[in-house]
Amino acid sequence: MEESKHIRMRCSLLFASLLIIDCFVSEIYASSDSTIFYESFNESFVGSWIVSENEHYSGVWQHSKSEGHDDHGLLVSEKARKYAIVKELDKPVELKDGTTVLQFEVRLQNGLECGGAYLKYLRPQNAGWTAKRFDNESPYSIMFGPDKCGATNKVHFILKHKNPKTGEYVEHHLKSPPSVPSDRLTHVYTAILKPNNELRILVDGKEKNKANFMSSDDFEPSLIPAKMIPDPDDEKPENWDERSKIPDPDATKPDDWDENAPMEILDEEATMPEGWLENEPEEIDDPEALKPEDWDDEEDGEWEVPKIENPKCESAPGCGEWRRPMKRNPDYKGKWHAPLIDNPNYMGIWKPREIPNPNYFELDKPDFEPIAAVGIEIWTMQDGILFDNILIANDEKSAKSIRDSTWKPKFSELVEKAEEQPKITVSVVVSIVVIIFSILLRMLFGGNKAVQTKVSL
Template sequence: TPIPTGEVYFAETFDDGSLDRYCPFVSYGCLTLASVCPPLPGKWAVEQLKENIVPGDKGLVLKSRAKHHAIAALLAKPFVFEDEPLVLQYEVNFQDGIDCGGAYIKLLSDSPSLNLEQFNDRTPYTIMFGPDKCGEDYKLHFIFRHQNPLNKDLEEKHAKRADVDLKKIYMDKKTHLYTLVLNPDNSYELFIDQSSVSRGSLLHDVVPPVNPPKEIDDPKDSKPEDWDERAKIPDPEAIKPEDWDEEAPAKIQDPDALKPEGWLDEEPEFVSDPSAEKPEDWDEEMDGEWEAPQIPNPACATAPGCGHWKSPTVNNPLYKGKWKAPLVDNPNYQGVWSPKKILNPEFFEDLQPFRMRSFRAVGLELWSMTSDIYFDNFIVTSHKEVADRWAADSWGLKKLVASANEPGVFAQLMLAAEERPWLWVIYILTVGLPVGLAVLFCWPKVRSSPVCLPVCLSPSLALSVSHSLYCLSVSLCF
């Protein structure tokens, strides 16, 4: 069980098997996702991992499928956004993969009305962070709620998407480590398994932006009726040439074409099938007069063609199409109209969005179509090195056990070939071809009078090549 090496606001390993400090939710409001109202609360448990078990290690497991879950616990003291960074870190393992659902954590805002026994989707939070998937959309959320200093409304701000493909971490059934680092200079960085996947600024890399534009389009301004946005216009002085024939067809019959010799004008292209017979159950009153199905005329098989011959069509050299006046610059062009700018009455400038609302509890409020999602080793601190040491003593052990249980290279190749049989061809070419060549050139041949060409290698060169290549280089016999 890891022990924090510095000051922390919250640390939980679940290794004692207890949920005494947590408050599972009691009631939950009606949601559109629920098939019944109110939905039954999802179940939580403290269990070991299904695979790659570390002895003595346990985690929090979301047990129910297609149900809402919520659980929360208080910090040792509220976290106040002032001069120290926020570092939030925890582990997730989608033990059965994930169809649709999230594994994100909420940092619940500090307020006198905060009641963990009534924790639900409407409980105010300051930050939401963690993985989420629906369909083929794989996300790593970082959302914070910013308060408008003018009207005091709270608005969610979403960080830009991660710079890596997240699909594998949802499907590999391994334990992954998620870390958020938020600094007083408004910079943030997201990590998965201690590798950076996204970084940015609260001022520039969130949607919608924290600060609204200083100027906006005047909603009362409208485009004048005589405003001309046409950069080009038809030349008003252009006149259609007298010899311009708009009625001339685009295609005409080729005057130089000749009917091929042997063309059978009197033979139709299709004839009735002589082998066809009227079905016994054919009712002429109900089905009409029976006619044999049509088949290609056998007499046309050896002829250039049958039926009425038509000359092929070619492009009409006199075709010009409908005449249009050429375009010239519009002397009245005024450019693309845009409304005039006015000062934004809702403008404000917050240069320290880091100083958001303090929080004093952590919570998981989730709905998932997949059960057995494993959470472990939560930590909230202001020191990245404390979170790193915590990860080394917890997630690091899981990573070592998982690596030790990985199948060998040969086993992995066999598993890959079971899923993709075409890999056998590559294996044979990669392994069989060199072996075959080595046997072909190195195997001793019985000849009446062999002629051998000795080739000498220096000791250093001989040691630097494989045995088979060395064999080739010292015993080329003909």
């Protein structure tokens, strides 16, 4: 027990030291050439992040500590609410050249049964837009992060890409996203966009998915549309026969086929079981029932004695009138149908002819929209969602360094506490068992000699 206390004390001192270091590290990373944007939430978000004034977003954001340690984050404080908050960047971040790393931490302190915990990286907005008007209609370039509800359990990565032919923005979803971790610890999510069109998704620094933006196997729908598409104006000819089988026109119903024969008939061979009480009803008046004293025949109607099951029938195979049971009719055939044969006029399943896709285009790499702001716009049934250490960088090493200095100490400390708790619980259970065993010994062998038991918690 003393050793556990010393371990916890050393962990606490270590974590406190790391937090102090983190404050300095945050400043270093914020000014690093490879770090484009970094939010540690060491200070209050008020004045820096703008809460949406849209009436639909009633959820209250709080600057709060994470459970179990002193690191602060941005907290979803209420259940069953919509939330929206945004931070505009000093200047838009271009994604077309070089590597871009998107990274942030989330802790689901009360779990996540139905809700989102993702970030939206907004593209430059239309003229007149302000951060206070941020909502689900505010266009984004990338959406990334956990989302879970019902059958949905994924770490989203969605790219909104502009079709250069139509000007329309299309959502392209990563086909095989990783699942959301099911525990309540802090986890860090990283998306690495490489200049060779590669996308890597990391959870806690471990690669969970690798994809190619230009591959139709990795994104739905594919970034590059189909070259040929079904002609929307093509129509199936009226005489097109899609029936592969047809009733045989030469078949005739057999003369002995009786369509009117019933499915079931009386079993003429059945006999009444021995001991059947034909003269006894299945139910009788309850002999113990009495008409209520306050019963008024004029208001309540004529009182009827309630029925009970006839006790004489309990030991008999049955009571009352015996009727022959039904059995399946051996002559039953049902309605006659002609057998099916191959259709000699079968033309196959009709499909419209294909034509060149007027919206088709070719690109060597995605035409990413710049990131002008970072927003959180979610609906969730759970509170206690804590966002922290939001990073945009152009270097994987910077992202790893921040993971190692901010996320890893918190995660390791919580894991150690979780592993230590079962040891304490087992110790308590063993102690209780020893005490109960001691009492039983005294009861069995008397109390002349005390049974000495040393309990160590």
